[in-house]
Amino acid sequence: MNTQKSNEKILIVGAGPVGLTMACLLADYGISFRIIDKRKKRNIHSGALIIQNRTLELLEPLGLSEKLMNAGMKAKMIQTYLNGNTGPALNLDLFAPKASKYPFLLLTEQCETEKILEHYLSAKGIKIERNVCLSGIIQKESVVEVTFDNTDVSSPPAIFNYVIGADGYNSAVRNILNIPFVGKTYELSLFVYDGGIDTKSLQEDTIHFAFSRKAVSGFFPLKNKRWRIDGSFPELSSGKEEINFKHVNDTFRVYSKMAVNLERKEWFSVFKTQQRYAKSFQEGNCFLIGDAAHIHSPIGAQGMNTGMQDAINLAWKLYYTLAKNAPRNLINTYTEERNPVARKVISATDIFFRLLASQSILIRILRLPFLRLLVPVAFLLIRKNKSLRDYVYRSISQTGIHYRKGPLTVSSYLKHGNRARLRSGDRFPLPAVLSEYARQETKHQLCILSSEQLPARFSSFLELNSSVIESFHVSGSDSAVELLAGFGLTAGDFLLVRPDGYIACIGAVTNFKVLKEYLDKLTNV
Incomplete structure (x- = not known):
């Protein structure tokens, strides 16, 4: 052929x-x-x-x-259960920054x-x-x-x-x-279930995690009063018999210590997870x-x-x-x-999978006492400590991912006080600004904090590179001015943002050497 x-x-x-x-x-x-x-x-x-x-x-x-x-x-709470007893809860509204459009999971x-x-x-x-x-x-x-x-x-x-x-x-x-x-395949097997449950005690705007000596379960709300449940317990890893839905349903309440029966099954599967x-x-x-x-x-x-x-x-x-x-x-x-x-x-x-889901005898013995101490302390620290809260949020939401050491990175940063608030390679922290001003997603977006006329040399440079760069000004009473200033931008500063929402470089309209350097990298990687 x-x-x-x-x-x-x-x-x-x-x-x-x-x-x-x-x-x-x-x-x-x-x-x-x-x-x-x-x-x-x-x-x-x-x-x-x-x-x-x-x-x-x-x-x-x-x-x-x-x-x-x-x-x-939209889940706005996380509720824990320890051996069937209601444990600490955490409001997810605490995590998202004020500028976030998505203060939920x-x-x-x-x-x-x-x-x-x-x-x-x-x-x-x-x-x-x-x-x-x-x-x-x-x-x-x-x-x-x-x-x-x-x-x-x-x-x-x-x-x-x-x-x-x-x-x-x-x-x-x-x-x-x-x-x-x-990598490796974990010995521990998990089950996943889509369908109904016969309890009304679980709030539908909440993700629920239940821990017992023998089992770990997560309950995730779905549309139309349905639930997704992920779980593990000893038989799933014994290898002695094939585990079917009837066996899991018959033993789920016993092992999880949750007053829940599974009903109206739509999907059930047992699998081994890999790394x-x-x-x-x-x-x-x-x-x-x-x-x-x-x-x-x-x-x-x-x-x-x-x-x-x-x-x-x-x-x-x-x-x-x-x-x-x-x-x-x-x-x-x-x-x-x-x-x-x-x-x-x-x-x-x-690390977290081995701690939370392992069925080793030692971890099963220590897990509940450890979680009884850890969960209340961790939730309290998260509520009280903004730095810790921000770290957890950035890690889970993936807003903390950066390419500071990447091959396209041009060393540049913005200081706020005595420390760098933003560096090239970081996520652009105000995507709503891009949504409001950007017109062509294929181009790099140059966000300029200035209401004054641009220097002639800078304007000529932008015109020469207009196939790659689209620029916009944020100025005056625009609400974005205060937000950008909070990251250390002052009048005449700019941020160049890649098409994937990460900062390419940071500079000033009066000295745009870093902008030239980045474009050189883009064309001569």
């Missing part, structure tokens, strides 16, 4: 939330692509459930955040997330090719030749500029390229994102969000390479920036 040069520049393998995020971004950027998925139908279960604050911020320019919020539940079922992203593509005339498997990859000098296995219709081999593996932990892209997937990462997120012109690149325990709801932000990091670099003739080395910075993020998430979730 003859290989055809595809009209599309990119092949996306996998149509889960991560692959669909990449597809939505490329569609918005005007980059042609195909997206295939081996599944015949879209996911119908709750799957990856929590969408973090940072992910919502980054999807806002596409108009997707509001739709995801409407499709989900959003629980949107994966099936709904996929539906919303797929509808976005459909509105642009893009269709997912389902029941199509990737069967082969041959990398050539500047292109990738791909073969398919399709049981419905014949799919001839095709040539693309780039291939993106968003096809999960058992990634065909990663396996074909023989990229090692380093792994790909040795490289890139091989030639092929990239791995999401679970294809890294996988870890569900503690902290970091996995899907990390994967979607992989897509956001890579998408704009692909656009600049294909549409703006940026050097090919620009896309190599994807691995350099995102690999450390994934490794850090894996390390953090591993």
Whole structure:
């Protein structure tokens, strides 16, 4: 069969939330692509459930955040239970900064997330090719030749500029390229349940965590008075028998110490969680994102969000390479920036997973006494200590992710008092400002705190680089002035923000050496 040069520049393998995020971004950027998925139908279960604050911020320019919020539940409290007794609770309103649009945890079922992203593509005339498997990859000098296995219709081999593996932990892209997937599989098994429960004691705007000597359970509210429950208890890891729903339902109350019966089951599954990462997120012109690149325990709801932000990091670099003739080395910075993020998430979730869910005899004996001491003290410290509260919020919401040591970073910062408040590589802390002023998501946004006329040299420089930079002024009585000043900006200062919402550089209109330096990096990575 003859290989055809595809009209599309990119092949996306996998149509889960991560692959669909990449597809939505490329569609918005005007980059042609195909997206295939081996599944015949879209996911119908709750799957990856929590969408973090940072992910919502980054999807806002596409108009997707509001739709995801409407499709989900907003959790505003965390309630704990220790051996069946009601424990301390924590109000999530305490965490979010005043400027945040999302002072809650959003629980949107994966099936709904996929539906919303797929509808976005459909509105642009893009269709997912389902029941199509990737069967082969041959990398050539500047292109990738791909073969398919399709049981419905014949799919001839095709040539693309780039291939993106968003096809999960058992990634065909990663396996074909023989990229090692380093890590381990935990002995401990977990169960996941979607459906109804027969109790009215659990508030629906609250996430509930129950700890006992033998079990750990999380209760997550879903739409239409349904619940998602994640849990573990000894039999799940004994290996002596296959665990089915009847066994879990019969013993759940006993082990969890919660007065809850499971009913109206929609989905039930038992699985072993893993902690792994790909040795490289890139091989030639092929990239791995999401679970294809890294996988870890569900503690902290970091996995899907990390994967979607992989897509956001890579998408704009692909656009600049294909549409703006940026050097090919620009896309190599994807691995350099995102690999450390994934490794850090894996390390953090591993520690908490072993502490909270392990069924080792020692941890089971010590867990309850330890939590009886730790949880009240930790919640009290969080309520009283703003610095601790901010640290916890940044860690879980992923707003604390930065690329300060990344290959694109130009050393620059803003001081507030005696310390640096913002550095290049940090998240731009006021995404609402970008939402209000930015017009072209494909360009870098130059936020200038000034009402005066710009110096001629600076204006000429902006005009010369107008294909890459869009500038806007924040001045006068604009509410953003006070917010920006709070981070140390003064009149004449600017922040250049990358298309993925991170600060490229910080400088002043009278001395914009750092701006030149960044653009040099962008074109000569």
